[in-house]
Amino acid sequence: MFDNFPLWPDRASTAAGNVDALFIFLIIVSGLMTALIFSAVIYFAARYRRRRGVLAEQIEGSTPLELTWSIIPLFVFMAIFAWGAVVYFKSRTPPRDSTEVYVVAKQWMWKLEHAEGQREINELHVPVGRDVKLIMTSQDVIHSFFVPAFRMKQDVLPGRYTVAWFRATKPGTYHLFCAEYCGTQHSGMIGSIIVQEPAQYEAWMSGGTTGPLSATGEKIFAELGCVTCHHTDSQGRGPNLQGVFGKPVQLADGRTVMADENYIRECILDPGAKRVKGFQPIMPTFQGLVSEEQVNALVAYIKSQSQPAAAGTKTAAAQQQPGPNKAGSQVQ
Amino acid sequence: MSMATATAQPVERENYLNKHYGVGSWLLTTDHKRIALLYLISITFFFFIGGFFALLIRLELLTPAGDLVQADTYNKLFTMHGMVMIFFFLIPSIPAVLGNFLVPIMIGAKDLAFPRINLLSWYLYIIGGVMMLHCMLTGGVDTGWTFYTPFSTAFTNTKIVEAGLAIFVAGFSSILTGLNFIVTIHRMRAPGMTWSRLPLFIWAHYATSIIQILGTPVVAITIVLVAVERTLHLGIFDPKLGGDPLLFQHLFWFYSHPAVYIMILPSMGIVSEIIACFSRKRIFGYSFVAISSISIAVFGFLVWAHHMFVAGISVYAALVFSLLSYAVAVPSAVKVFNWTATLYKGSIRYDAPMLYAFGFLGLFTIGGLTGLFLASLGINVHVTDTYFVVAHFHYIMVGGALMGYLGGMHFWWPKISGKLYPEGWARLAALIVFIGFNLTFFPQFILGYVGMPRRYYQYPPEFQVLNVLSTAGATVLGIGYLLPMVYFLWSMRYGKPAPDNPWNAAGLEWQTQSPPTTFNFEEEPIVTWEAYNYEELDAPHNEEVPVAR
Numbered sequence: 001m002f003d004n005f006p007l008w009p010d011r012a013s014t015a016a017g018n019v020d021a022l023f024i025f026l027i028i029v030s031g032l033m034t035a036l037i038f039s040a041v042i043y044f045a046a047r048y049r050r051r052r053g054v055l056a057e058q059i060e061g062s063t064p065l066e067l068t069w070s071i072i073p074l075f076v077f078m079a080i081f082a083w084g085a086v087v088y089f090k091s092r093t094p095p096r097d098s099t100e101v102y103v104v105a106k107q108w109m110w111k112l113e114h115a116e117g118q119r120e121i122n123e124l125h126v127p128v129g130r131d132v133k134l135i136m137t138s139q140d141v142i143h144s145f146f147v148p149a150f151r152m153k154q155d156v157l158p159g160r161y162t163v164a165w166f167r168a169t170k171p172g173t174y175h176l177f178c179a180e181y182c183g184t185q186h187s188g189m190i191g192s193i194i195v196q197e198p199a200q201y202e203a204w205m206s207g208g209t210t211g212p213l214s215a216t217g218e219k220i221f222a223e224l225g226c227v228t229c230h231h232t233d234s235q236g237r238g239p240n241l242q243g244v245f246g247k248p249v250q251l252a253d254g255r256t257v258m259a260d261e262n263y264i265r266e267c268i269l270d271p272g273a274k275r276v277k278g279f280q281p282i283m284p285t286f287q288g289l290v291s292e293e294q295v296n297a298l299v300a301y302i303k304s305q306s307q308p309a310a311a312g313t314k315t316a317a318a319q320q321q322p323g324p325n326k327a328g329s330q331v332q
Numbered sequence: 333m334s335m336a337t338a339t340a341q342p343v344e345r346e347n348y349l350n351k352h353y354g355v356g357s358w359l360l361t362t363d364h365k366r367i368a369l370l371y372l373i374s375i376t377f378f379f380f381i382g383g384f385f386a387l388l389i390r391l392e393l394l395t396p397a398g399d400l401v402q403a404d405t406y407n408k409l410f411t412m413h414g415m416v417m418i419f420f421f422l423i424p425s426i427p428a429v430l431g432n433f434l435v436p437i438m439i440g441a442k443d444l445a446f447p448r449i450n451l452l453s454w455y456l457y458i459i460g461g462v463m464m465l466h467c468m469l470t471g472g473v474d475t476g477w478t479f480y481t482p483f484s485t486a487f488t489n490t491k492i493v494e495a496g497l498a499i500f501v502a503g504f505s506s507i508l509t510g511l512n513f514i515v516t517i518h519r520m521r522a523p524g525m526t527w528s529r530l531p532l533f534i535w536a537h538y539a540t541s542i543i544q545i546l547g548t549p550v551v552a553i554t555i556v557l558v559a560v561e562r563t564l565h566l567g568i569f570d571p572k573l574g575g576d577p578l579l580f581q582h583l584f585w586f587y588s589h590p591a592v593y594i595m596i597l598p599s600m601g602i603v604s605e606i607i608a609c610f611s612r613k614r615i616f617g618y619s620f621v622a623i624s625s626i627s628i629a630v631f632g633f634l635v636w637a638h639h640m641f642v643a644g645i646s647v648y649a650a651l652v653f654s655l656l657s658y659a660v661a662v663p664s665a666v667k668v669f670n671w672t673a674t675l676y677k678g679s680i681r682y683d684a685p686m687l688y689a690f691g692f693l694g695l696f697t698i699g700g701l702t703g704l705f706l707a708s709l710g711i712n713v714h715v716t717d718t719y720f721v722v723a724h725f726h727y728i729m730v731g732g733a734l735m736g737y738l739g740g741m742h743f744w745w746p747k748i749s750g751k752l753y754p755e756g757w758a759r760l761a762a763l764i765v766f767i768g769f770n771l772t773f774f775p776q777f778i779l780g781y782v783g784m785p786r787r788y789y790q791y792p793p794e795f796q797v798l799n800v801l802s803t804a805g806a807t808v809l810g811i812g813y814l815l816p817m818v819y820f821l822w823s824m825r826y827g828k829p830a831p832d833n834p835w836n837a838a839g840l841e842w843q844t845q846s847p848p849t850t851f852n853f854e855e856e857p858i859v860t861w862e863a864y865n866y867e868e869l870d871a872p873h874n875e876e877v878p879v880a881r
Binding site: 152 | 404669681
């Protein structure tokens, strides 16, 4: 009955229930506080309305009372804070074995590419019950990937990756909105998340593809001549990239950084910024020479070189494990 | 316009309005009260411009399709609505009008510490305002009032630099006003007007001034950096030039979050004055209310990144800013509890200013409590950048700040104009504003939670019913805001002359004549009583009440 007058959004991800529970708790807490304050104001206003010959009784204040109504709200606030922090921390930490989808936002469309190679525009097909990690960047201005039914939102920035994840729980078609104002057609930068049963999804997946994203990346890696320096042994002029991803890297300036998606990306586009210890600054920048999609493919390829079970698509079985928060790599 | 009124009544006592005549006597005045009136006229002008934009926005949103105006026009409308309302109405509103008029009188001074700088600040405001008008008439800006980079520096082809400079200039007006208040409150208090005897209105303005002089320079620098990147292509915020777009957001919100307290703190000051007067009581927990203003000003500077929880900041930064946001909620809650407690065993009347104060309590409570939702990291992810945020900040900045402003305008109108406003109409207007406001903005909380993003020119059809409700409320609200303007103007010509103290209120401003003379007092007052000495005022032996002579 509320098709044209929704009072509550669809609940279609594992995060949605957590957010709603906290939201309902807050409605109750603030409803009680509102009722308390409003009824006190209304009661006092009526009870102590001005009467002839009755003077106001002067009350200076009361330190115990002031402390009470400072400390009790403070404790309530701290409880709300802690609960919110837990929900947030979960929503920011992608499970390690998530299926990966690369997202490139531009004015005014969403380009999505599955690790398996399928490409979509303004639409994303995902199966029920699988963790999906979005690795997102923008070609121009800041956008924001917002799926109300998943209670999920993450700004998408130019020049770096941001990450979000979800696990859909209910088949259906849900709104995808751009939530960060991005120019003329901001309100037209919308799409759909299509959540399917695994069988349907597999059928969709088996449709035409150019092969996994990492394979595309491998081709680009060869075409750009990366292989001439990045050998698969220690003899190259550049670091061996096998097994690098997800490990700490010693830099020439003494720092240590985690080799995550953003680090790989930065090394391709600005190689001098975080040069690996023991190597000369000879790598040229690829800024302007490779598109965002090609960078994504290269990142996917380099990641695939660090996975024990070789490159390519992961099995669906690996995705079914429960327990999301196994210290996934945090890309912020 | 009030000069004409003054000439019609030759029996009137000499006061700041009739002492000098002619346009020159206004444009070159250094009298804080006349400057306050100059500000009143200017900000009212900008309020109606901003309101007109709001009206067009609400009309466009009546239907899901974008059909009334073009997408680019709509984007300019909400941008200009925000810029005009925030920088040219809300920020100057209470401090520059009521603060300017009342701060010196309330502390027993002849004028502000720097009367010429006070006039300069009005001219800066006007120069900024003219620049903004010129910018709007020649194309406008479409970035949203937030100027987010790299959209503002590299992608939009609208008049960013001109709008930025307009705000830059107006910002100096705000800084100078703050500076003037701080020096005045420190140096110009009448004998016996100790810090603990200051009206809470003064405490609120002192806290506001601190934010104005510490925060505004940061946004000024940020605007200059945007202009530099846009014109000289120096990489500061644009990643293509080696900059960082999040740096802009940090700098912008470092000012723009405390700016919300510039709007709301003075309003809280007004509410304290009104509730004390119409309950005939000293404010419950005076020192706690005073200190809470200062702590809001201080904590207000430590919460800016709560606007950026999904922007790409680290999880740990988000935790800290969420925690601090809850900390700033405590002094706000303390104020609400103290105002409520002040009513207890009072002797309460429901004149129009008190109705506005009640309205403030209602709207500020809802606005403040929904702030708890937004400060919660888990919920923020879902509701940020949706209509939930739009509703929340309108409850604070419009519901709270404007209710206080209107309450104050009614409370001090007899003092400012020397005339009484029509009480019945004023009570009706307060009621209409309260109902219209809730009808406009409450549906937006639901709209936000079901997922409608803000700054959307067109939207999916299921959001229509709530949008229609909101637009309907906006028309009611519009009438509520027009009414006071009409009857205030009416009262200047036809209103009954106001006595010096129509409310029998405490405070030095009520001990001088209405309207006051140019130097406020015949002789420098000597203060021997505490603030809100309603007990003495209402005592049967009224002759013993200390008076300023």
